[in-house]
Amino acid sequence: MAKLKTKIKEYRENVGMKQSELAELIGVRRETIVHLENGRYNPSLKMGMDIAKVFHATIEELFEFED
Secondary structure, eight states: OOEEEEOHHHHHHHTTOOHHHHHHHHTSOHHHHHHHHTTSOOOOHHHHHHHHHHTTOOHHHHEEEEO
8 A cells, every 4th residue: 555755844844944834824733744744644635735835846746655
């Protein structure tokens, strides 16, 4: 089964953003960002698009499936 990998942490740290700041921008709790970054939560398509907009990236740049 493929696992969803994310580059959210990398993108967030590259711009000096805290988890709580990202959470506020997309309307979720900081814990949700923690779970996303640790691969314990798969975001909805809308959440993925919201995160991509924050970083001016595509969903494909932020998320990928790993076998």
